[in-house]
Amino acid sequence: MGWSLFKPRVQRAPSVRLQDGTVFNVLAGETVLDAALRAGLPAPHNCRVGACTTCRCTLVGGTARSLVDRCYVLTQEDIRSGTHLACQMRPTSDIEVHWRMGGPRLEAHTATIVARRRLTARVWRMSLLIETRFAALPGQHVEIMVGCDGYPPVVRPFSVVHASTGSTYTRLDIDVARRDNGAVSAWLTRDDAVGSALQIAGPFGTCCAEDRGGPLLTIGAGSGIGAAAGVLSRSHATRPRRQTMLLAYGTRTADLYGLEELALGAQQAGARHRSLAWARHGPFDTPMVSQGRAPDGLLEALIEHGTVRDGQVLLYGPGGFIDTCMGALTAAGIPPHRIRCDRYQPPRAGASPVPAGHAIGG
Numbered sequence: 001m002g003w004s005l006f007k008p009r010v011q012r013a014p015s016v017r018l019q020d021g022t023v024f025n026v027l028a029g030e031t032v033l034d035a036a037l038r039a040g041l042p043a044p045h046n047c048r049v050g051a052c053t054t055c056r057c058t059l060v061g062g063t064a065r066s067l068v069d070r071c072y073v074l075t076q077e078d079i080r081s082g083t084h085l086a087c088q089m090r091p092t093s094d095i096e097v098h099w100r101m102g103g104p105r106l107e108a109h110t111a112t113i114v115a116r117r118r119l120t121a122r123v124w125r126m127s128l129l130i131e132t133r134f135a136a137l138p139g140q141h142v143e144i145m146v147g148c149d150g151y152p153p154v155v156r157p158f159s160v161v162h163a164s165t166g167s168t169y170t171r172l173d174i175d176v177a178r179r180d181n182g183a184v185s186a187w188l189t190r191d192d193a194v195g196s197a198l199q200i201a202g203p204f205g206t207c208c209a210e211d212r213g214g215p216l217l218t219i220g221a222g223s224g225i226g227a228a229a230g231v232l233s234r235s236h237a238t239r240p241r242r243q244t245m246l247l248a249y250g251t252r253t254a255d256l257y258g259l260e261e262l263a264l265g266a267q268q269a270g271a272r273h274r275s276l277a278w279a280r281h282g283p284f285d286t287p288m289v290s291q292g293r294a295p296d297g298l299l300e301a302l303i304e305h306g307t308v309r310d311g312q313v314l315l316y317g318p319g320g321f322i323d324t325c326m327g328a329l330t331a332a333g334i335p336p337h338r339i340r341c342d343r344y345q346p347p348r349a350g351a352s353p354v355p356a357g358h359a360i361g362g
C-alpha cells in the first residue's frame with residue numbers, strides 16, 4: 001500500500017471566476033464577498049449580514065452554500081435562477097459568478113447627536129439630527145461612519161427605532177448596545193457625545209412593516225427590542241386598526257425595555273396591541289414578564305394573534321436568536337415570505353482598525 005493514501009489531503013481554496021475573467025480564491029472561513037474585498041475588487045455591499053441584498057450575484061457554474069436561508073430576503077424565482085448574497089455565500093467547488101462590480105457610491109450625510117438616553121445597563125438610545133430629508137422607516141438600518149486621524153473610517157449598522165422627517169430635517173433614534181472594546185458603540189454612547197457630528201448613510205434593508213392589512217408581530221432581543229417596538233409604534237400611529245403584538249426576550253428582566261411606553265402609545269391610539277416578554281433571570285415582579293428564553297410563548301402568541309394565516313412577522317436580534325425563532329416559526333407553518341429578519345452580528349475580532357477607547361473625531 002502506497003504512502004500517498006495516508007498523506008493528509010491538501011484542501012485547495014476554491015476559486016471564483018467572474019464574467020470578465022477575473023479570478024480570485026476564497027480562503028477557509030471567508031465568504032465570497034470577504035474574498036472579493038481582500039482581492040481589492042470594488043464589490044458592492046452594505047450590511048454584510050444578508051439583509052440588504054446589495055451584494056446579490058448569480059451563480060452560473062459550480063456549487064455554493066448559503067449561510068442564511070435566502071428565502072427571507074430573495075424571491076423563489078431569484079433563488080431558482082441562482083441568485084445568492086455574496087456576503088453569505090461559501091463555495092463548495094470552484095464557481096463561476098455573474099456579479100456587477102462597482103455600483104453607485106453611498107451618499108453619506110452629516111448628522112449631529114442631539115440626545116442620549118440610557119435604557120438598560122448596556123443599551124443607549126441615541127437621537128440624531130440630519131439637516132436633510134432622509135426617508136428611513138423603523139426597522140430599516142443605517143450605517144454610521146466615524147473616523148480618527150491616521151485610521152480608516154469604521155462603519156457599523158444600526159437599526160432605526162423612530163424616524164420623523166420635516167421639510168428640511170430628519171430626526172432618527174437608534175439603539176446602541178455598547179461594547180467596551182467597540183470603536184463605534186463606545187464613541188457614540190460616551191458621556192459627552194451630545195453635540196458630536198458623524199457621517200450616516202442609508203437607509204438599507206426591508207425588515208419593516210408592509211403597508212397592508214393582517215396582524216403584525218415583531219420579535220426582538222437585546223437592542224433589537226427597540227426596533228421591534230419602534231415598528232409597532234409607527235403602526236399604531238399610522239394604522240391604529242391593525243392588530244399588533246411584541247415578543248421581547250432578554251437575559252435579565254432589567255434588559256427588557258420600552259414595553260410600557262409602547263403599551264401607552266397603543267392605548268392612546270386605540271390600537272389592539274399586546275406585549276409579552278421573557279427573561280432568563282428575574283426579578284419577575286411585573287405581570288408582563290415571564291421566566292424563559294426564545295422561543296418560549298411563540299406558538300401561543302401566533303395562535304392568539306392570528307399571524308399564522310395572513311400576518312407579517314419581523315425579527316431583530318443576534319444571529320443565534322434569529323435562527324431559533326426562525327426554526328419555531330417554520331415549524332408553526334408560517335410561510336417564509338411572511339417573515340423578515342434583521343440579524344445583528346457583533347464586529348469580528350480585529351475588524352476595527354481603531355484602538356478601543358481611542359478618541360474618534362466626528
Ligand code: FES
Pocket residue numbers: 044045046047048049050051052053054055056085086087088
Ligand atoms: S451586503 Fe450582503 S446582503 Fe447586505
